[in-house]
Amino acid sequence: MTLVEPPAAVTEDVVARPRRPWRRRLVTVAAVIVVSALVGWLTLQWLTPHPYSGTVMQAPTAAPSMDGLVWDDGTPVDVTELGGELVLVYFGYTSCPDVCPTTMVSVERALDEIGDDVERVRVLMISIDPARDDAARVGEYVRSFDPAFRGVSGPVDDVERVASTYGIYFARDEPLEGGGYTMSHTSTLLGIDPDGHLRIVWPSVLDPDALAADITELL
Amino acid sequence: MIRARWAILVLLGLPTGCGTDDDAGERDGDSGAVDVVDAWTRPSPATVTAAAVYVTLENVGDTDDEVVALGSERCVTVVPHRTSFDEGVASMTALGGALTVPAGGSIEMEPNALHLMCLGIDTPFRAGDEFVLDIEFARQGLVNARVVVEDR
Numbered sequence: 101m102t103l104v105e106p107p108a109a110v111t112e113d114v115v116a117r118p119r120r121p122w123r124r125r126l127v128t129v130a131a132v133i134v135v136s137a138l139v140g141w142l143t144l145q146w147l148t149p150h151p152y153s154g155t156v157m158q159a160p161t162a163a164p165s166m167d168g169l170v171w172d173d174g175t176p177v178d179v180t181e182l183g184g185e186l187v188l189v190y191f192g193y194t195s196c197p198d199v200c201p202t203t204m205v206s207v208e209r210a211l212d213e214i215g216d217d218v219e220r221v222r223v224l225m226i227s228i229d230p231a232r233d234d235a236a237r238v239g240e241y242v243r244s245f246d247p248a249f250r251g252v253s254g255p256v257d258d259v260e261r262v263a264s265t266y267g268i269y270f271a272r273d274e275p276l277e278g279g280g281y282t283m284s285h286t287s288t289l290l291g292i293d294p295d296g297h298l299r300i301v302w303p304s305v306l307d308p309d310a311l312a313a314d315i316t317e318l319l
Numbered sequence: 320m321i322r323a324r325w326a327i328l329v330l331l332g333l334p335t336g337c338g339t340d341d342d343a344g345e346r347d348g349d350s351g352a353v354d355v356v357d358a359w360t361r362p363s364p365a366t367v368t369a370a371a372v373y374v375t376l377e378n379v380g381d382t383d384d385e386v387v388a389l390g391s392e393r394c395v396t397v398v399p400h401r402t403s404f405d406e407g408v409a410s411m412t413a414l415g416g417a418l419t420v421p422a423g424g425s426i427e428m429e430p431n432a433l434h435l436m437c438l439g440i441d442t443p444f445r446a447g448d449e450f451v452l453d454i455e456f457a458r459q460g461l462v463n464a465r466v467v468v469e470d471r
Contacts, residue, residue: 194364197437198371198402199409201361202430205470237366244364269408277413278396278438280369287409304404305431 150317153310154291154302163187163292164265168258169226172239172251180296186318187222187292191268191285193229194241199287199304200225204245207289209308210315211246217319218248220294227253228263228270228285266290266298293318352380353420353456355464360437362468363444370444371434372397372452372466375427378420386418388455391466395439397452402431411436420456444468 166177188207192200204225211218225242227233230253233241238251253259263270270285291300291314299318302311358374372391378384389397399414414433420426428434435452444450448468455461 194366195369197367197369198400198411198434199431201371205361240366241364244362273411276436276438277398280438282369282411284408284410286407287404288407304407304409 150313152300152314152317153307154289154300154314156300157298160293160297160299163296163298164262166226166252166262169252169254169262170235172235174235177252177254179292182222182292183296184294185220185222186294186315187224188315189266189290189292190223190225190287191228191263191266191270192225192287193227193283193285194233194237195229195280196283201245203287203289203304203306204242204249206306206308206311208246208249210306210311213309213312214316217316220319221315222250223248224250224252226259226262227251228259228268229272229283230254230256230259267301291315291318352382353378353384353459353462355452355454355462358452358464358466359471360444360466360468361470362446363440365443367443368438368440370437370440371400371430372437373428373430373434374452374454374464374466375425376420376454377425378422381422382458383422384420384459385457386420386454387457388453389435390453390455391437391451393440393442393444393450394437396436398436398438399433400436401433404431446470 163179163182166179169177171177190200190203190207192203194200207223211221211223214221223242223246225238227235227238233251233253235251235253238253240251242249242251254262268286268288270283273282273284275281287304289302289306289311290298291302293299300314302314354377356375356377358372360370360372363370376386386399389399391397399418400411401414402409402411404410409431413436418426426433446468450466450468452464452466453461454464
């Protein structure tokens with residue numbers, strides 16, 4: 101009898117299976133790729149400016165005067181006293197059934213999302229219909245959306261001057277069937293930053309989530 | 320409360336049917352095929368006498384139908400209006416033509432677009448209130464829709 105040698109193939113298999121150096125290398129390469137991608141992405145996030153949903157002024161200037169206008173408690177508005185907070189300014193009117201309430205609700209929702217930062221945000225609506233809206237009436241209107249919102253109005257001439265310097269157009273529409281009238285008006289939302297600069301203009305139709313992110317970035 | 324405009328319709332003998340029936344979206348007669356779904360409005364500030372009401376009208380039938388009159392117990396007049404924007408300027412205009420719900424189609428009203436202007440509110444809308452909106456269709460007749468007041 102002769103000794104039976106084990107088949108050659110089995111010997112090779114036993115030697116080859118536990119090694120597989122390519123597998124370890126693959127894991128290392130994959131890890132390097134993942135980490136590099138993560139670092140790259142984070143760097144890009146850090147370097148990329150916040151994508152504002154509003155139009156940011158390239159060269160922000162001091163917010164124009166609101167002299168002549170009064171707060172809902174009757175005290176005069178002094179723009180220079182608004183520093184330190186982000187001020188959201190909306191030109192609207194209280195007999196406005198669709199656009200103004202929709203904007204007020206969107207702003208209120210955005211403020212709900214920003215936590216304690218809300219303490220550093222002031223919201224005011226300036227009436228572009230001073231014939232019907234005194235400041236107290238505007239105040240009562242905006243407080244129905246959020247007790248912290250403030251109303252502003254004033255003599256027609258002053259409202260026209262202030263609106264014009266803020267780039268706001270307004271005009272009375274044709275009388276309504278059944279009495280009264282509506283106003284056409286620039287319905288963008290303006291932002292005065294904590295340094296007192298007119299800094300950003302948001303579009304008429306707001307996305308509360310995007311607005312909240314912008315507010316956080318501006319503070 | 321039936322306002323002057325409705326009273327005229329009743330006097331003219333139009334099929335106003337059950338004017339005090341306030342079941343939401345109930346149809347008056349068998350020929351109609353428009354469903355009034357999701358009728359809502361926001362709470363109205365105390366100083367305000369105008370509000371926008373949003374409804375969706377779904378025509379599940381195979382014939383176009385047209386809104387010929389609108390009214391509500393809480394509004395002196397109800398008028399279809401459209402909000403439009405041009406370079407940041409918002410304007411509202413009364414809908415010029417007819418409010419037609421196409422066969423198999425729908426009209427969806429929403430903020431910053433088509434809405435029903437409710438004018439002459441004397442009691443502010445409070446969250447949780449419900450009130451009747453009367454919609455008179457050319458074919459279907461009167462539908463008494465229930466409007467819900469809610470924060471949206």
